[in-house]
Amino acid sequence: MRVEEIRFNNYLHCGNFDAINTEQDLLRFRPPGDERAAGKTQLSAVYAKSASNNEITIKVSFSGGPSDQRRRIGAIVPRLEEGLCDAPIGDSHVHSSEPMDVLGSVCERDVAFDCNGLSAPQEFRLPVHHLRGVGVGRYLQHWRWRFKDQSNVWNDFDETYHTIYVTMGVPTLPWSQQITGDDSENLRLPWINAMGVACRWARGATTEEEVAAMITQAVNAHPRLVYDSDPKFLFGDKFLLSCFIDQIEGNRAFRVNCEDCASVVVTLANLLGCDLSEGKIGAAGDFYTNRVLTIGQQDSASNWITTKFKYHEVAWLHDIGLDKYVYDACLRVDMNYDDASKDPLPKLPVAMRFSPCAIGGYAKALIRIDELFHLAKKSLRRELL
């Protein structure tokens, strides 16, 4: 007997009782004969912590069972000391050191088999999941499947391994949960490879603010990102996320500008359920900054420069505004901005209030005191390409 298929996401309209929709769910709508439609054991799933108050269910189908009979089936989590180093997960970033067992055991139930020994997908409860207590991240789930024989003895028959991603909430714009027949619309379904990057950067976060802060820090501190004045990952009003992910997984440095950085922060934070948006700070002409340390530069005195921007784009918590909070992965500001004789006091703008009038605000730290500026009227969440 073996597990034929596990479906973590069975209610495509919501993620309150199961996993949320991802690009993987498109495979279910492939025409018959398309090899991608084959019923393989689903390897990964994404759960939103915001749904963790509810009981979660999965659907599982089996083959090789007894003809026209029923069997009692469940799954347990093997003890950690049994070792999981060779877990056959098709994801190179999952290591045995990843936290495990976030979904707990699978509650046993009776399963009916047809004359060919096949079962229909059966709903199983996961009553002891730990989604509420864990932080954002990627987890390894290992289940040992077993059935009860006529002597009431449990017999192991299969093992399955899964990558489980845990987000703070259901992804927000530019992501969507809508599955449509339109390929460009379906691009907005959460991407598993983007989820991998976001969960790695925000691992352990337990609030949306923490997620946004950790992703901003991860982008700014990334050893392969260097500053350039022009965007490298925008095409019109779209963000080339797939190209960014490809580059971030490579071994060579590459250039980004403020819009690229803001787009990465917004897109990945919102993938984990945050509500950030991109918004520009502009001026009638150009505006001069106080000393800043652009992304990719070592923190040494000579790298702190005053520069001139036609505009500067950052990520905003919720929306753009004078009293709103800024997440800027593109540069560090100098909190000694009012005294150039002092060494720079670096600060990465993370949840920093824009506050043009307040000491310690982002605007005062970034923009030279005699410069006029304005905020864009509208913030945006760039669509993906």
Next chain:
Amino acid sequence: MLDESKTRKGEPSSVEGYDASDEVSVIFKDFFPDPSAFGDWQMGFRHSYIDGSRRLERAVLDDPEDLDRRVLIDICETQSFAQAKNVVEMMLKNNTQPSRYFRWGRDGSFITVTDDTAPTFSRLEIAGNLALHITSFGRSDVDVSTITDSINTRLEVDFSNSHSFEPIKIPKPLPYSRRKLRLKFSATPSLPKGGFVKFIATGGELRLKGPDLLIYTHKTGEAEIHARIIGPDGEQSPISIWME
């Protein structure tokens, strides 16, 4: 905004004595540089993106000798010269450093963004319906002029050496009127891998719309369309065009 004062190929002109029928309109389909143009550089990334009527072909080239030397190539295929110009304007608008310059290319059909006083680390050009952006992408600045020259050589393939393919002729329209004609085309045999199609029209403006080619004829004179498939090694072969 771009300098609108100069006459561009493929657009009407008010210059006295100018004969619109002499205007040349160029359209490319499925163009991508010949990888041999990149010398020893390796293609680290290549991907196509479709955004409405625009197709972006993006490639990242890596210098195998130096991890910090990388070049990003973006080739955006649009429906027309005007749309390619819009893409370039959009890219210029997104340039946060106002210190860069742009200038017209030598034949009026290209725009180049560069710093005149330094090696060319970034170039932005228009060729027919294509907007091309070739720029340094790694930690070090790279002079991209060799790559852009090579790309331009491939784009500027000369049809005059090959007289064996007859052009399609569009009869003279009624006086003072313009005509929009839908044309079909097909490559026989199919477009070779690494090949592209180049259409050149005189007497009208070409636009690419899905599988069709449109020509907006000028008010005077007949129009003529030449087309070739350019193979990966630069060899030319004919392409069938007919009016619907």
